[in-house]
Structure formats: C-alpha cells, structure tokens
Amino acid sequence: MDMEIPYTVEPRPDTGLTNPKLGIWLFLASEVMLFGGLFSSYVLLRSGADYWPNQADIVNIPLATLNTAVLISSSVTMVMAWASLKMNDFAKYKLYMGLTFLAGVGFLVIKTIEYNEKFSHDFYPSTNNFIGIYFLLTGLHAIHVIGGMVVNGFLWGPGAKMWKTAPEQFVNRVEVAGLYWHFVDLVWIFLFPVLYLL
C-alpha cells in the first residue's frame, strides 16, 4: 500500500495547519524579505544620494490612485470568491473569481499606460536612480500580479473541475491563492505611498 502524504487537506491536529497553508505563509515570509530588501535599498539610496528628484514631478498620482482602488477591490472579490465556495455557491464563485482576474487585467493595462507615459517623456531606468528603482519595484510587483493571475485564471478555468472531485481541497487552494493575492495587494499598499506620495 502506498503511503499517502498526510495533512494535504485536513489540518494536523497539533499544529492546526494544512501543508499548503504553512507552505504559503513561509513563501510569503520569504517575499517579505525580498521586498523588504528592496525597500531598504530605496531608503539607503535616497538618504545617501546627493541629488534626488521630486518624485511627484515624475509619477502619475491619479493613475496610481486608480490602480490602488482596482487592486483593493480585487482583494475584496477574492475573499468573496472564497466565501462563496464556503457557502456552496459555485456560480457566485465563478463570478467573483472572474472579477478578480479581470481586476488583475485592469491593473496591468493601467500600469502599461503609466509606463508608456514614462517612456514618452524619455524617463528610462538609467535616467536617475529614482526612476530606476521605480521601474524595478513596480515591475517586480507587476510580475507578482501576473503570477497571481495565472493561478487565479487556472482556478477559475480548468482547475475548477476539482470542485466536483475534491471540494475541500479546492476550497483550500482558493484560500491559499487568496493569501498570495492579498500579499501582492499589500505590497502595493506600501509601494504606493513610498514611490508616489513621499
């Protein structure tokens, strides 16, 4: 008899966790260190620079505010998607997960408009260190958004078949994807004031 790996669906009694949930929290801890390293770099670069541009002259605050709203809404729909599954309403789940995915698309479209605006003003990473780290931080964040959309798109489309075969595991997957998505949102909540408002 093959031994199954335990606690993939049911939580382990003494830790109260499933394997994927502990895994995603650890992964997010690692992500905190990654973005933490970059935010620290931003602080050190800015505080040590003999010239730092006025950030507000370069960035587009209205567009970024709109993007903040889009991303926060998508976190709300993500929770709704998970809650719908918990309440056994698969159709609602499809709706909210679809909306979450579309919000991701919207975020990237707005980001592209923002980037194009930078290029049209001849703002490139090499222009100065603020624009360099602006592109690095927002670009890395956008890659994280794309990663989350791939997962969300899978759970909305082909991955949703699992609802029929292993509903409990499917709810866990949506929850884990949600934790990641909220983290991506949270990173933006830090990025927005640091790059756009300060």
Next chain:
Amino acid sequence: MDHVSTAEHPAVHDGSHEHAHHEQSFLRKWVFSVDHKIIGIQYTVTSLLFLLLGFTLMMIMRWQLAHPGVPVPLIGGLMGIANAPGGIILPEFYNQLGAMHGTIMVFLGVVPLAVGGFGNYVTPLMIGAPDMAFPRLNMASYWSYFIGGVIMLASFLVPGGAANSGWTSYVPLANIATMGQTVWLCGMLFLIFSSLFGAVNFIVTIVQLRAPGLTWSRLPFFVWTQLVTSFLLLLAFPPLQAAAMLQFMDRVFGTNFFMPSGLVVSGQIVEGAGGGNPLLWQHLFWFLAHPEVYVLILPALGIVAEILANNTRKPLWGYRLMVGSLIFLGFMSFVVWAHHMFMTGMGTSISAFFQTTTMIISVPSVVILSALFLSLHGGSIRFNTPMLFALAFLPMFGIGGLTGLPLGLSAADIPLHDTYYVIGHFHYVVAPGTIFALFAGIYYWYPKATGRMMNEVLGKIHFVGSFIAINVVFMPMFIQGLAGVNRRLWDGGAEYAHAQDVLHWNLTMSQGAWALGFFQIFFIINFFLSMKTGKKVDSNPWQATTIDWTDTTSPPLAHGNFTKVPVVYRDAYQYSVPGAKADFIPQTAEEE
C-alpha cells in the same frame, strides 16, 4: 525489497505488489522523479561533481601560485588561448578561477550536498514521513539548481570568460566586469529559486509530517539542524535576490544603484556614473552570506552529532542545550553580517555593534562544539570511517572557529582581513570542517541508500591521507596571512618584499592540494566499487536508534518508505540504557 527486517513491523502486503512492481520508465524514475530518495541521490551526485570541479579549479590556481608564470602541465593547452596562452595562466583567468571556485564550492557544492542531498534523503526517513510535503516542488528545486549550475558553467564560454570579481561580486568592480558577471547573476537567480523551494518544503515537512509521538524534544539533532538551516535559507536569500536584481539593472539597463559619483576606472572618469552606493551591495550580500556560513556549518553539525552518538554508544551530552544553542545561533546569524565589512569605513559605532553581536554568536557555537566533545567522554568508541571523519571534524571546526575570533574584532580584523589568514580561517570551517562532516555522512548513510557498506580500508586511506594533506594546505595560510601576504594575488605575493620570507610555503601548500586530490581517488573508487562489491547489509548495520535505520529497509521502499506509519515512544539517542537487552533501543520501541 519486500520485507522489513525489524521485529516490531511485520511487513504489510495489502496490495503493495501492484505498485511495487509497477514499472516506471527510466525518465520518470531517475530523471524527473518526485521521490525524495531519488532527488536526494540526484542532489548528492550532482553536488559531488561540482565539488570535484571546484576543487580542480583550485588545483589549477595552486599551480600558478607555486610556479607563477610557468605553463600548467598536462591541461595547460586546454584552457584556451585567451585564458592561458602557451599554458601560462593570465591574471584575468586567475580571477575567473578564483570567483568560480568560491561560487561553485559554496552554492553548487557544499550547500546542495548538505541540504539538498542529506536533507532530502535522510530527513523524511528520520521523521517517519512517506516523502517530502511537496514532492513536485522538490523536483522543481533540483532542476532549478541543475539549470543554475549549467548556466554557471556556461559562463566560462562567453566573451571575457566567467565572472571574475570574486564570489562576493563586489561593486563597482562587478558592475564594470565582463559579460560573465551577467550570466553569474542569471545563474544565481535559479539557485535562489531552488533554495527557496527547498526551504519551504523542508520546514513544512518537518513541522507537519513528523510521525506520531515524534515530539520536538524527541527530534534527532540532525533534523533540528535542517530545520534551522531551512529558515536561514528562506529568509536570508531574498535580500541577495534583491541585490542581484539591482546589479542586473546596473549592468543591463544602465542604472547607477551601485555606481558612486566620480568613479574612476583605469584613469578615466566613468561617464554617467553617480548617485549610487557601493556599500549597499555589501550590506545586501552579507545579509545573505553570513547566515549562509551557518547554512554551511549547521547540517554538518547535525551529521556529526548523529554519527558521534551512534559510535560512542551514548546519548548526546546536553541535547536540549544543543537545540537551544542552535536556535539562538539561527536568530543571531541575522545580526552579525557587517563584521565582514569592518574595512569599508562604515563607521566605528556600527563596527562596535557588529563586533559585539559577533562575540555573542560565538558563545552558542562553542556550546555546541563543547557538547559534542563532551559526548565522547566515557564512550566505548567504534573507530569506523564515518566516525573518523566526524572526530576529525571537531578539532578542525574548532581551529576554524577560534581563528575567526580575531576577525570578529574590528581592530584585529583590519590587518588580517585581506590576507591569507582569512582564507585559512574560513577554509578550516568549510573544508576540513563541513566537507569532512559530509564525507562522514556519505560513509554513514551509504549503506541505507544502496544496501551495501563502503570499503573500510579504502575509507581509512581516504581519511588519513585527506586529513594530513588538508592541514598541509591550510595551516601555512595562517603563517602567510600573519606575515601580511594579501589574498587574491595572481602571483601569490612574489612581487612583494614583505612576502619573501614566507613565499616558500606556496609550494608546500600546492603539493598538499595535489596530495589531497590524489587521496580523493580512493573515495571515488570506493563510491562506485562498493555499489557492486560492498558487503550487503540489513536495515540497521550501525545499530542506530533513529527511524531512518530501525523502520526502513536498505534501501527504503520506493513508494512511501514505510509499510505502516511508525510511532515514536522514545528520545532519539537511547544507547547503552542500563538494564536493556541490547545497547540501543529504537525510538519506535514501545515502552515496557
């Protein structure tokens, strides 16, 4: 394959035959395997090859140091006209060898062997788990490591050769280096992914998949070291990833994160450079690389602890103290990084902080080492090959650690830091320290993985030869370093007046290195020969107490390791318990 020889667990056969005899294709079984044992072996073999390669680079460097400007014999013609015209190593090529020796040994050799190899193979067996928590992630971890390794090797072929700014890739030197540096950064990206996948997997496995009854205080010390190591990998590597991204931006997109204003290269002011901070790289790099030192040493301590307890036939002295020290060590390793940077002029108050934390972190290291020494006291020691390597580890790591103390004090560090003293110090920690422990581990767990013992005679020749040779290589480095001979010199210091009195050691050290290489041949022969001719063993040839030996076959079952879930009733090291029938009691033996 089908029977488990321990008395407590009569084999359970319900339906196992269909699966056990289910033929897997070669690709699925050996290449894209999701079985932790196969992945462990993949890691072990790959990392041993990288260790051999990194060692070969070093032997080429040692020729240049012993005979500066003399053509390299035998392989001189193979290194390429751009690197070694007429077999004579150019300084630029020497720098490539140096940078890649360090990179390969640390990131592609020792860590993958200690964590990817031993961690993967042994940890699930030791905690009674059927596999790692995320088997496919485990496979992704190995292949990410493999791709990273291939990229690193390929960097020798790009114009200008491999990375040549040292394994630390200090900026701004690395920013203006040849293309190999960009390739190095790409390779590091894959290695960082690999270690992230591995770290998450190990922590979840150890926290979630411990067998019933295997409480934290019953956990073998080896598993504790893997757990703490994984936390270090998880949290320390991302800042290096951040640093690598910043350097990548500098090199490819022309940003100036690490380029200071007024940078002069070869007498020319660099156009467009300015506003950046070279020290930032060092902070981010050492924020990884200091915990990385503990990533190198902790699994070694775990291996040595298992082998010492087994071969002294005694419980470890101060198990709880050791675990406490280990956890404290893990925490402290995040706040000592800038002791690598005393020479940068970052300021005396920062130096004072970091030398204080450095002195503090030496305490738990000494506690663990002392506990291991005390564990020997009163034991009836079996001097087999794994035990010899484990015993040699103790004083060697001791020398490495104690010579580090002067480097932790900023005043003493300044004259010593850029000399061979530092090279001697950390090689004592990593080479006769960690690598000896890894050899001990290979000799110890080889029978578990293959079902056969390694040859003891060849093993002892390997041990005695390596032990003498490796000290001949590294001990004179302290002499040269105290005399002020700088490290990373292409000619080994030949053009410096103050180095003349100690220059003759270069030849001695090089001969030691070649002798060390010679004695590894005994290991390589033993490793392959014993697979066919080694003495066959039952499940527990060392009469050990931990689950990896007591409840599995040798080699363990391909699907899920165990026929039924082991249940743990005891501490990890119940050796020589008064009144017991045998001199060891398995962790899974029920209380009477």
